[in-house]
Amino acid sequence: MDFKDQMYGFGATKTIACLAMLTLILCLLPSCAGDVANRYYGKMKYPPKEPGEVQILQERPARPYEVIADFQSRGETPEDMRRRAAQIGADAVIISRLGGLYSTGEEWAGSDSYRHTYSRITGTAIKYRD
């Protein structure tokens, strides 16, 4: 079998391997955002801030606040949510990681070994009232 035959023989395998690599590379790219959908509720516009000035929260803060926007997308990170919140002058953004994989081996509703995976991330941009 010469080199050409070998290449034909591996044609299908090569295609699969290349597609797998392409998918992996695409998913590793930082700008792999998809289904970006935002809503703005504020009655007024606020000046933009530096991303470092915007808090990233995982739960509701104890201080009173007003929700000014909701963001959601696929393939983004909490830092991306923070950048988007800074653009609209939010004080903080509350992050949720939603969906993802689930092991069919789980037996308890309270355990999810694939908790770290998510198919969508959401951010709720807030302004503190005080």
Place this chain on the structure above:
Amino acid sequence: MVVRTLSAALVFFVLIGFLVGCASVDVTKTGKGFYNPTDPNEVEILLTRPDKPYEELGTLIVQGFRTSETAKMHNAIRAKAAPLGANAVILTSQGIVKGDFVSTMWAQGVAIRYKTKTEDTQK
């Protein structure tokens, strides 16, 4: 050589996926604001609308469970609806995808949160 190695790795991961058993849940937020996550053990699975006032938080689509694993699928829905702050999920449709060797089940639902007076002022 590289192609062979990558192909072997791909086949390995696909086989592992079949052996370990992996389903997926996609959640789309439709509500406004944020609620702290709830306890997945307390999330109700409903097939009809509840009488209590509620707010819709988002939609869920779960797929990849064997047809004999309905209860496990419900637990997956509970686990993935809880981070949204859901008290219950109303299942709106379910179906079976017939495969050559294994048939799998899917379901779609709406995650809801029961309304309380204190939460109405601040979401």
